[in-house]
Amino acid sequence: MTMKKFAVSVVGKNFLIGNEASIPEKHGFWTTVFIEAADSNAAGKLALQTVESDRNLQASVANPEFDPPVLSVDEVAELDSFEGCRLPGTGFLFYPEEESRE
Numbered sequence: 001m002t003m004k005k006f007a008v009s010v011v012g013k014n015f016l017i018g019n020e021a022s023i024p025e026k027h028g029f030w031t032t033v034f035i036e037a038a039d040s041n042a043a044g045k046l047a048l049q050t051v052e053s054d055r056n057l058q059a060s061v062a063n064p065e066f067d068p069p070v071l072s073v074d075e076v077a078e079l080d081s082f083e084g085c086r087l088p089g090t091g092f093l094f095y096p097e098e099e100s101r102e
Contacts, residue, residue: 003036005082008047009074013097016063024062026097030074033089034082044073050088057092 010031018024033050037043048071051057063069079085 001038003038004043005079006035006037006040006043006047007077007079007085008033008035008043009076010047010051011072011074012051012092013070013072014063014067015057015061015069015094016067017060017094018062027094028097029092029094031089031092034079034085034087040076040078044076047073047076 010033012027012029012031015027015029016024017027031051033047035043035046035050037046051071061069
């Protein structure tokens with residue numbers, strides 16, 4: 001089976017992140033993961049597994065079990081090659097999530 005190359009945009013939401021000097025706050029993030037897979041569905045699943053298994057991300061998340069973080073695939077694009085791509089991915093672009101004011 002021929003493997004294809006994909007760029008997968010992954011969105012993270014509801015990530016409770018802090019450091020030793022601050023109170024943890026909810027953040028979201030964007031990242032792009034470069035994956036070889038048989039098709040776009042497999043690429044999306046592999047990208048989610050790649051992000052979930054990131055040790056630095058795991059170490060920084062402080063969510064309780066009843067309020068877990070959420071990952072989703074935003075976009076999957078097939079590529080001709082990985083030339084010029086930063087493998088395995090672009091890193092994480094975090095942003096603070098606003099609390100609902102209802």
